[in-house]
Amino acid sequence: MGLIINQKIIDSASAQKLIDLCPFGAIKYDGQLSITSACKMCKMCVKKGPEGAITYEEEDIPKCNKDEWRGVAVFAEQRDGVIHPVSLELIGKARELAAVTGHPVTAVLIGSGTEKAEDILLRHGIDTLYVYDDPQLKNFVISSYACAFTDFIKKTKPSSILVGATSLGRSLAPKVAARVHAGLTADCTMLKMKENTDLVQIRPAFGGNIMAQIVTPNTRPQFCTVRYKIFSSSEPSEPKGKTVRMEVTREMLSGNTEVVRVVEKPREIDISDAEIIVAVGRGLKTKEDISLAKKLADALGAQLACTRPLVESGWFDPKKQIGLSGRTVKPKMIITLGISGSVQFAAGMQNSDKIIAVNEDKDAPIFKFAHYGFIGNLYEIVPDLLKMIEGGKNV
Amino acid sequence: MKIIVCVKQVPASSNVDVDPVTGVLKRDGTNVKLNPYDLFALEMAFRLKEDMGGCITALSMGPSSALSSLLETVYMGADKGVLLSDRVFAGSDVQATSYALKCGVNKIGSYDLIICGKQTTDGDTAQVGPELAEQLGIEHASNVISVDSIDGEYITVTLNLDDVYQTQKMKLPCLLTIEKDACTPRLPSFRRKLAAPPDCIQVYTADQLEDIDRSKCGLKGSPTQVERIFPPDSDTKQIIFEGDAETLSKELYSILTSEKIV
Numbered sequence: 205m206g207l208i209i210n211q212k213i214i215d216s217a218s219a220q221k222l223i224d225l226c227p228f229g230a231i232k233y234d235g236q237l238s239i240t241s242a243c244k245m246c247k248m249c250v251k252k253g254p255e256g257a258i259t260y261e262e263e264d265i266p267k268c269n270k271d272e273w274r275g276v277a278v279f280a281e282q283r284d285g286v287i288h289p290v291s292l293e294l295i296g297k298a299r300e301l302a303a304v305t306g307h308p309v310t311a312v313l314i315g316s317g318t319e320k321a322e323d324i325l326l327r328h329g330i331d332t333l334y335v336y337d338d339p340q341l342k343n344f345v346i347s348s349y350a351c352a353f354t355d356f357i358k359k360t361k362p363s364s365i366l367v368g369a370t371s372l373g374r375s376l377a378p379k380v381a382a383r384v385h386a387g388l389t390a391d392c393t394m395l396k397m398k399e400n401t402d403l404v405q406i407r408p409a410f411g412g413n414i415m416a417q418i419v420t421p422n423t424r425p426q427f428c429t430v431r432y433k434i435f436s437s438s439e440p441s442e443p444k445g446k447t448v449r450m451e452v453t454r455e456m457l458s459g460n461t462e463v464v465r466v467v468e469k470p471r472e473i474d475i476s477d478a479e480i481i482v483a484v485g486r487g488l489k490t491k492e493d494i495s496l497a498k499k500l501a502d503a504l505g506a507q508l509a510c511t512r513p514l515v516e517s518g519w520f521d522p523k524k525q526i527g528l529s530g531r532t533v534k535p536k537m538i539i540t541l542g543i544s545g546s547v548q549f550a551a552g553m554q555n556s557d558k559i560i561a562v563n564e565d566k567d568a569p570i571f572k573f574a575h576y577g578f579i580g581n582l583y584e585i586v587p588d589l590l591k592m593i594e595g596g597k598n599v
Numbered sequence: 600m601k602i603i604v605c606v607k608q609v610p611a612s613s614n615v616d617v618d619p620v621t622g623v624l625k626r627d628g629t630n631v632k633l634n635p636y637d638l639f640a641l642e643m644a645f646r647l648k649e650d651m652g653g654c655i656t657a658l659s660m661g662p663s664s665a666l667s668s669l670l671e672t673v674y675m676g677a678d679k680g681v682l683l684s685d686r687v688f689a690g691s692d693v694q695a696t697s698y699a700l701k702c703g704v705n706k707i708g709s710y711d712l713i714i715c716g717k718q719t720t721d722g723d724t725a726q727v728g729p730e731l732a733e734q735l736g737i738e739h740a741s742n743v744i745s746v747d748s749i750d751g752e753y754i755t756v757t758l759n760l761d762d763v764y765q766t767q768k769m770k771l772p773c774l775l776t777i778e779k780d781a782c783t784p785r786l787p788s789f790r791r792k793l794a795a796p797p798d799c800i801q802v803y804t805a806d807q808l809e810d811i812d813r814s815k816c817g818l819k820g821s822p823t824q825v826e827r828i829f830p831p832d833s834d835t836k837q838i839i840f841e842g843d844a845e846t847l848s849k850e851l852y853s854i855l856t857s858e859k860i861v
Contacts, residue, residue, distance in 0.1 A: 206689075206817075206818070206819075228662075230662070230689075239686055239689075240662060240663065240686065241661070241662045241663060241684040241685050241686050241688065241689070242661075242662030242663075242664065243686055243689035243690075244689060244690060245689045245690025245817065245818045246690075246825070246828070263818070263819045265819060283762065283763070343765065344760060344765065345767075346738055346739065346740070347738055350733075370761050371741065371742050371758075371759055371760045371761045372760055372761070374725045374726070374729075374741060375729055375739070375740075375741035375742070376729075377726070377729075378693065378725075378726040378727075378728075378729035378730040378733070379729045379730070379732065379733050379739070381693075381694070381726075381730065382694065382697065382729070382730040382733035382734055383733055385694070385822070386822060387692065387694065387821070387822030387823035388693055388694070388726060388730075388823070389823055390693075390722075390723070390724035390725065390726055391723065391724065404826075405823075408723075408831075409825070409828065414828055414829070414830065414831075415828065415829050415830070415831050416825045416827075416828050417825070417826045417827045417828070417829070418823050418824065418825055418826065419823070419824055419826050420822050420823050420824070421824060422822065423822045426822075426823075459738060460738050460769060460770035460773070461738050461740075461767050461768070461769045461770075462767060462768045462769075463765060463766070463767045464755065464766040464767055464768055465765075465766045466763050466764070466765050466766075467763060467764045467765075467766075468762065468763055469762055469763060469764060480860060503861075504855070504860055504861065522779065522780065528723045529718070529720070529723055536858075537858060537860055547831055548723070550831065558858060560851065560854065562847075562851075566839075566841070569831075571837075571839060572831075573831070573837075574837060575836070575837050575838070576837070576838050576839075576840070576851075576854055577837060577838070577839040577840065578839075578840045578847050578850070578851060579839065579840065579841045579847075580840075580841075580842075580843075580844055580847045581844060584844030584847075584848075585844050585847050585848045585851065586848075588844055588845060588848035589848045589851055589852055589855075592848065592849070592852045593852070593855075593861050
């Protein structure tokens with residue numbers, strides 16, 4: 205099972221080829237070829253190595269009956285009866301996915317006093333909405349929410365489940381996925397549906413400039429989380445679906461966590477909600493130069509944001525960071541100054557309507573996805589631009 | 600107070616590339632570091648130990664090179680380290696990883712608290728902590744920004760839930776994932792390095808984890824599978840401008856005007 209090494213046909217030359225090929229340095233040779241625990245089963249050695257040197261034998265994995273699982277389900281996140289907008293974006297995507305297989309779109313709503321939220325969800329195209337409404341579900345208590353969510357899965361058997369990658373979603377989804385032994389893929393940036401109901405999940409992987417297409421071929425349900433502002437919200441229309449009230453049992457509410465208090469965070473304009481963004485990266489030479497970018501942002505009525513290195517060097521608050529480990533933004537326009545455009549950064553902004561990039565390095569990855577690329581020095585272009593903006597329309 | 604801190608060794612840089620012609624993955628695998636998010640988990644553990652006394656074990660799964668990261672945790676303040684290292688774990692997704700860690704936790708024995716970083720810089724999933732908690736049958740809190748009080752039976756923590764901060768009292772044992780910048784991590788100490796006993800890191804293969812079920816490990820135990828890897832798409836509808844600064848800023852200004860930004 206797994207990777208089989210055919211020692212007989214391996215000599216020092218082919219061993220060296222394999223060693224060079226392995227991206228994880230997991231192949232060793234001392235007369236005998238061996239694979240170490242650094243192996244990540246990428247199977248590069250099987251696909252691209254000397255023919256027959258290392259082969260892969262399919263494991264005998266029990267498969268579930270996929271026909272027993274139907275529907276694309278959305279976890280409808282709410283707080284105090286207000287639906288988180290990411291849930292509406294997921295419904296839009298769920299409708300697209302379900303159209304491929306002809307499955308229904310369902311949602312699970314957990315909370316207290318959920319009537320208004322129910323109406324909004326149905327208007328956005330939910331076929332059947334399952335509601336767990338109880339005063340004790342007002343706040344997010346992981347054990348209770350996980351029990352209700354699991355109850356929903358066991359009773360309705362959805363094939364795919366989409367959860368918003370909010371703090372709550374990223375805590376709840378893995379808890380529930382582990383409980384029902386489901387595969388879970390985090391922070392998907394693209395989703396597609398195969399006709400055999402396998403959900404194709406695409407996300408950045410291996411911590412680098414590379415995308416992975418991930419499937420859950422043998423088990424159901426298949427779970428994924430998606431960041432806010434990756435997909436577009438569905439348009440509201442006349443509700444056609446129905447609501448099913450689910451029983452909240454005493455057992456669901458008996459956990460070992462007690463919420464002591466909930467404090468609202470001070471409201472500030474979040475870069476996730478900004479319409480126009482000026483973002484700066486390592487092309488900025490000193491902390492003082494932030495003021496140049498700030499001037500441009502102010503002139504355009506834009507929010508100022510940054511890349512991860514500038515947060516790490518302490519120049520910016522982490523809330524201003526765009527990227528996989530920061531915020532996802534989807535403004536009408538983003539102007540990036542001195543940003544090379546790593547895949548992690550791109551994951552947080554590539555759905556922006558218009559991307560304008562200014563960078564000195566013509567080979568920077570940002571120029572592969574910017575709509576307008578300017579190969580030049582930001583310290584020359586930005587001051588010129590500011591003059592023109594100040595000069596107004598007569599320039 | 601017995602605390603287990605889960606840590607991971609990650610690539611120091613994100614220089615991974617796919618050769619567009621051959622599809623071969625190219626990666627600079629020599630530079631590694633301790634996952635930066637784990638530093639906050641470790642620091643939280645060290646502070647709890649300073650208050651409560653006890654023992655801190657750092658737990659990791661990975662190749663033998665991860666030994667250096669576990670040693671680093673000892674130089675910072677952990678009492679010992681445990682590394683789970685075996686080809687059986689190759690290709691683990693979240694579920695198989697958290698299963699292996701569960702076996703590691705069982706091997707370590709009893710515990711009061713498990714602390715994880717918020718996420719790793721290479722996977723960025725933030726899922727292993729909560730899945731590990733579920734596999735162990737304990738409750739968890741993600742994105743913890745502070746430990747407000749602790750006694751032998753309960754811990755009160757405040758977590759970041761996007762729009763609100765929620766303070767909750769949890770029964771021990773439980774698992775916490777620590778938010779970035781929840782505290783200021785300490786550096787490894789040279790004195791601790793000199794004092795570290797040679798056997799402070801235990802390395803276990805799968806065979807040494809008595810109750811392990813191999814069908815739940817590695818690729819075989821992973822419900823999710825990577826079907827293919829590919830370089831990110833590049834948008835074809837794009838315009839690139841080159842030239843002197845004056846030309847460029849004029850072009851940029853005209854785009855801003857036509858987009859009605861100015």
